Amino acid sequence: MLAKRKAPALLASAVVLAAGFSAAGPTPHAEAAIPATIPLELKNSSGRAGQVYIYTIGTELSTGRQGWADANGTFHAWPAGANPPSPAPDASIAGPANGQSKTIRMPKFSGRVYFSYGQKLVFKLAPGGLVQPAVQNPSDPNRNILFNWTEYTLNDSGLWINSTQVDMFSAPYAVGVRPPTGAIKTTGHLKAGGYNGFYNALRGQPGGWANLIQTRPDGTVLRALAPGHGIEAGALPAAVMNDYVNRVWSKYATSTLTVTPFxxxxxxxxxxxxxxxVMNFTNSSGAVVTSFQKPDSDSVFGCYKLLDAPNDRVRGPISRTLCAGFNRSTLLTNANQPDASSANFYKDAVTNHYSRKIHAQMANGKAYGFAFDDVGAHESLVHDGNPQQAYITLDPFS
Structure with a gap:
C-alpha cells in the first residue's frame, strides 16, 4: 500500500501495490483545475557516476487502475500478474547524469517516483497487483541496489509530494513544487554532512540500532531500515519500546490522557x-468511543496493528496522536496530546532513535521518520493547489 503508515502490503517480498496513498489531499473538486500532467524536473546533484533510473508508478486517479507512466506522462496499465509473480514491463526512464537535469511529465497519480543508481529495480506482478521492493527480506532481488523514492498525489486539488523515511533512510533527495507566483517550496534537504552524520549517529546508538544499517557485500552502505522493518528482519529487539509502553500504561491507570486530535x-x-x-477513550459525555490494547513495539513504529488508524473521525485521529506520542516519547511528560513543540520530542532514553536521528540531520528539521510524523506538521511535505512544476533533486552523499 502506498501509505506513510507501515501497511501489511509492505511487509514481505511479495508486496502488492494497493490503491490509496496517505499524502493525498482533499477530495478533488468537481471541475478539474489541474492539467492531466505537469512537468517534473529531476536534477542529479548526487556526485555519483553511472546511470540513474526513474520510475513513476501508482494508481490512476480517474479510473482507479494501477500502472506506470512513461517520460511523457502517458499511463500504461499493468498486465495481469501470476503466481509466482511474473516480471513486470520495464517502466524505467533513463535519468539525468550527475550535474545534469531532465524533465518528464507527472500524471494524476497517487503513487511513487522511484530512482535507482547503477541498476534497474526489479518489479514483478502478482495476481493482486505490483510487487514492490521489500529489502527487509534478504532474498528480495533489490536488496543490493541503491535506490529510494518519493510519494506523491496529484489531483484536481493540487500536488502533495514528500520525502519519506518511513520505510528506510537511503539515497538523499529533496522535493519541491513551483506555485504560480512566489518561490519554489522545497523540503527534504539534509544538513551539510547529514548523510554520513545520520549513519554515524545510528552506529553510536546502543541497543541494536546500528543493526538497521544494510550494506552491499563490498561494504557500500545502502540504507538503514526503519525500526519496524528492523524488528521484522531480526535486526532490532522486538521489545525495544516495551519499557516506555509499560510506563505509559502505568501512568494512565491513575491519571487521564487528554487527546485533542484536530x-x-x-x-x-x-x-x-x-x-x-486496555486504554479506553471517552468523549465529553463520558461514553467510550474506542479502546486500544497495550501496543507492542512493532505496532508503535508502524502505527498499525494494535494502533490501527482508520480514516474516520474518532479512532483514526486518536490513534495517530497516540502513535506520534509513543514514537516521540512525549506521553509521560505531557498529558495533553499532541505535544506541539519539537523541543520536547525524543527526550526519553526509550524512543524512536531512528526518527530522532533523521530529524537531527534535516536542514529544516522536518522528516517522515515514522508513519504519522505529520501530527503537528513536522513532516517533509510540500503542497500547492495550482502546481506549475514539481522537482526532485538527487542530493550529494557526502
Missing part, C-alpha cells in the same frame, strides 16, 4: 484511562 477543533477532546491491558 487543531481547528479545540473543544473536540477525548479522554484516555487504562484498565488492565
Amino acid at each position: 487543531a481547528n477543533e479545540p473543544n473536540n477532546k477525548y479522554f484516555g484511562r487504562v484498565s488492565g491491558n
Whole structure:
C-alpha cells in the first residue's frame, strides 16, 4: 500500500501495490483545475557516476487502475500478474547524469517516483497487483541496489509530494513544487554532512540500532531500515519500546490522557484511562468511543496493528496522536496530546532513535521518520493547489 503508515502490503517480498496513498489531499473538486500532467524536473546533484533510473508508478486517479507512466506522462496499465509473480514491463526512464537535469511529465497519480543508481529495480506482478521492493527480506532481488523514492498525489486539488523515511533512510533527495507566483517550496534537504552524520549517529546508538544499517557485500552502505522493518528482519529487539509502553500504561491507570486530535477543533477532546491491558477513550459525555490494547513495539513504529488508524473521525485521529506520542516519547511528560513543540520530542532514553536521528540531520528539521510524523506538521511535505512544476533533486552523499 502506498501509505506513510507501515501497511501489511509492505511487509514481505511479495508486496502488492494497493490503491490509496496517505499524502493525498482533499477530495478533488468537481471541475478539474489541474492539467492531466505537469512537468517534473529531476536534477542529479548526487556526485555519483553511472546511470540513474526513474520510475513513476501508482494508481490512476480517474479510473482507479494501477500502472506506470512513461517520460511523457502517458499511463500504461499493468498486465495481469501470476503466481509466482511474473516480471513486470520495464517502466524505467533513463535519468539525468550527475550535474545534469531532465524533465518528464507527472500524471494524476497517487503513487511513487522511484530512482535507482547503477541498476534497474526489479518489479514483478502478482495476481493482486505490483510487487514492490521489500529489502527487509534478504532474498528480495533489490536488496543490493541503491535506490529510494518519493510519494506523491496529484489531483484536481493540487500536488502533495514528500520525502519519506518511513520505510528506510537511503539515497538523499529533496522535493519541491513551483506555485504560480512566489518561490519554489522545497523540503527534504539534509544538513551539510547529514548523510554520513545520520549513519554515524545510528552506529553510536546502543541497543541494536546500528543493526538497521544494510550494506552491499563490498561494504557500500545502502540504507538503514526503519525500526519496524528492523524488528521484522531480526535486526532490532522486538521489545525495544516495551519499557516506555509499560510506563505509559502505568501512568494512565491513575491519571487521564487528554487527546485533542484536530487543531481547528479545540473543544473536540477525548479522554484516555487504562484498565488492565486496555486504554479506553471517552468523549465529553463520558461514553467510550474506542479502546486500544497495550501496543507492542512493532505496532508503535508502524502505527498499525494494535494502533490501527482508520480514516474516520474518532479512532483514526486518536490513534495517530497516540502513535506520534509513543514514537516521540512525549506521553509521560505531557498529558495533553499532541505535544506541539519539537523541543520536547525524543527526550526519553526509550524512543524512536531512528526518527530522532533523521530529524537531527534535516536542514529544516522536518522528516517522515515514522508513519504519522505529520501530527503537528513536522513532516517533509510540500503542497500547492495550482502546481506549475514539481522537482526532485538527487542530493550529494557526502
